[in-house]
Amino acid sequence: MTSDRSSVLTSHSGGGDSADGSTAIPDYQTGDEEEDSRLKKLHYAALEFQKVQTNYVQYLKEMAE
Numbered sequence: 905m906t907s908d909r910s911s912v913l914t915s916h917s918g919g920g921d922s923a924d925g926s927t928a929i930p931d932y933q934t935g936d937e938e939e940d941s942r943l944k945k946l947h948y949a950a951l952e953f954q955k956v957q958t959n960y961v962q963y964l965k966e967m968a969e
Contacts, residue, residue: 930947
């Protein structure tokens, strides 16, 4: 089966996305608003990175078929 990368990305994007509520980014309460904001942004970036990795692995698996 041959698939192109765009179909993989569109069919698998959004899984675990905080916008649909499946993975909520917590509100940090360290006592420092700047640190809370930094941690929240870092958490969001980590989730985005994980989604990209997941999509790429799926793409590689489909390419191997």
